[in-house]
Amino acid sequence: MDFLEVLNETAERVKKAVKPLLKSPIASRTYGVGAGGDSQKHIDLEAEKAIVDALQEQRLDFTLISEETGIQRYGRTPKYYVTTDPIDGTTNLLRGIPFACSSIAISVTPQLDNIEAGVVVDLFHNTTYLAQRGRGAFRNSEKVNPTQVDNLDDAVVGVDINSCEASQKLAKLLAQIKHVRHLGANALELCYVADGTMDGFIDIRGKLRTTDIAAAILVIQESGAIITTSKGAPLSSPLSPTATVDFIAAGNKRLHRRISTALGTDPRHVDPH
Numbered sequence: 001m002d003f004l005e006v007l008n009e010t011a012e013r014v015k016k017a018v019k020p021l022l023k024s025p026i027a028s029r030t031y032g033v034g035a036g037g038d039s040q041k042h043i044d045l046e047a048e049k050a051i052v053d054a055l056q057e058q059r060l061d062f063t064l065i066s067e068e069t070g071i072q073r074y075g076r077t078p079k080y081y082v083t084t085d086p087i088d089g090t091t092n093l094l095r096g097i098p099f100a101c102s103s104i105a106i107s108v109t110p111q112l113d114n115i116e117a118g119v120v121v122d123l124f125h126n127t128t129y130l131a132q133r134g135r136g137a138f139r140n141s142e143k144v145n146p147t148q149v150d151n152l153d154d155a156v157v158g159v160d161i162n163s164c165e166a167s168q169k170l171a172k173l174l175a176q177i178k179h180v181r182h183l184g185a186n187a188l189e190l191c192y193v194a195d196g197t198m199d200g201f202i203d204i205r206g207k208l209r210t211t212d213i214a215a216a217i218l219v220i221q222e223s224g225a226i227i228t229t230s231k232g233a234p235l236s237s238p239l240s241p242t243a244t245v246d247f248i249a250a251g252n253k254r255l256h257r258r259i260s261t262a263l264g265t266d267p268r269h270v271d272p273h
């Protein structure tokens with residue numbers, strides 16, 4: 001099975017499903033709380049439905065691990081796991097802040113370090129990030145490369161500060177970065193590190209769900225950028241709507257080390273690959 005083809009087709013379907021809802025009041029209708037714990041909007045469910053429909057039409061039997069409807073089996077003998085956050089950045093999307101995406105990953109086991117292929121679709125722009133294990137990471141079918149910027153004065157670094165408890169180590173890092181950003185859709189922000197749009201991105205809250213990062217982690221790794229936990233270990237976690245991770249991502253090892261050091265992590269961290 002050509003995972004990239006399947007994911008590309010699925011990405012197109014999500015874009016089509018979401019587009020007419022972008023300026024519709026129905027989009028923000030709330031139906032309760034999703035499996036990941038966030039309030040569930042009409043547009044989130046429509047995006048998930050588009051993903052499931054597209055995968056089923058392409059004859060993929062799979063177990064869905066979704067931020068919205070949780071764990072569901074589709075098909076007779078589900079061989080694959082599809083981990084998705086149908087919309088990452090729903091608040092941005094509903095307010096018209098043009099930074100939101102859909103994230104879909106395929107794996108053969110429900111483990112974050114076992115993703116075979118992933119797609120992150122920018123829902124406002126004509127940009128799709130795709131990655132397949134061992135084959136590289138692509139933006140609209142062009143291979144991406146991360147940045148060589150390796151100092152905190154020049155680096156543009158995303159920091160997830162949502163519901164973030166102020167800590168001394170974070171304060172120390174923020175004091176050293178000149179260009180801090182918080183854009184509001186972590187999967188897409190990670191892809192920005194993969195293609196060098198940004199130089200680093202960290203989330204040390206321990207609140208980021210594996211459904212958000214499942215596709216983007218492969219895009220990051222296949223691009224050659226570095227991602228570890230905040231303690232410098234390889235990221236590994238069961239894939240589930242509630243499992244969470246923290247991470248430091250950077251375009252290159254030197255910048256990763258500088259960010260880690262500023263955060264007080266031992267710079268002799270283990271090799272992230």
Ligand SMILES: [Mg+2]
Binds near residue numbers: 044087
């Ligand atoms: Mg979501």
